[in-house]
Amino acid sequence: MFDLVADVDKYPEFLPWVVATRVRHDSETEMTADMLVGFKSLREKFTSKVEKTRPHTINVHYVDGPLRDLDNNWTFRALDEDRCEIDFCVDFAFKNLLFEKMAGQYIDRAFRKMVTAFEARAEELYGNNSSSAQSVA
Template identity: 65%
Template sequence: MPRHNETRHVPYTAEQMFDLVADVGRYSEFLPWVVATRIRTNSEAEMVADLVVGFKSLRETFTSKVNKNRPGRIAVDYLDGPLKYLHNEWHFRNDGKGGCEIDFSVDFSFRSRVFESLAGQVFDRALRKMTDSFEARADALYGAGEAGVSGSSSSSAHNAA
């Protein structure tokens, strides 16, 4: 059951980062492996969305419910697809200097023990690439802040078959 926790500081506000993460419909524009999205329902507080994730000839569709608590928290719970379960959370806190701290966590399990074992070998690197992609998207949308990204990044990964 892979788990990943990461904290980053970015030169953008909690509101800006909340808006970026909550804009699931645009994920295919900047997230690696996301090839398509479909928003089934969307309100200020909740969204149900499908993500089609692809790598080479493999394509899988994941349906998730996204709970939005502006501007401090986004929680994602898995509804349907190839996983056994998935839960991830984003927490955004303004730093009082125009930037914010982001805490990101994800916990999931594959239905297949073999696939979980294989994925565990690249899991941490793939999640770092994903969080780097959110940061690069923020730079593209909001312009790199003068302070730049202040490398207060920490993470831990856990993989148990």
């Protein structure tokens, strides 16, 4: 699962709204990447710095884009040889407070759609999943 999340180049293949990605730098412990997201005719580019501690954590820090802040953290804990527990946390803030209030009502739905996309990708790559994903928005 760590590899699935760390494979940013593949995001346009399965994540909703991700139009394109570009990895500027990638090493075993660090990555800098751009992500172009879009909905209908709207397009925005985000740049993030990713800290990777294999196989336990991936921490994504916002560098540049249309928001004021957007960080997310992934923690992976092996349950046995074939299963793991994943804790995923997203923290964001819009530059425009009015837009943040308007978009807030859709965030939980968007979050669930993204989680479902990761689950479907995991099932496609690794087989059956037994997800118990929960949103604590």
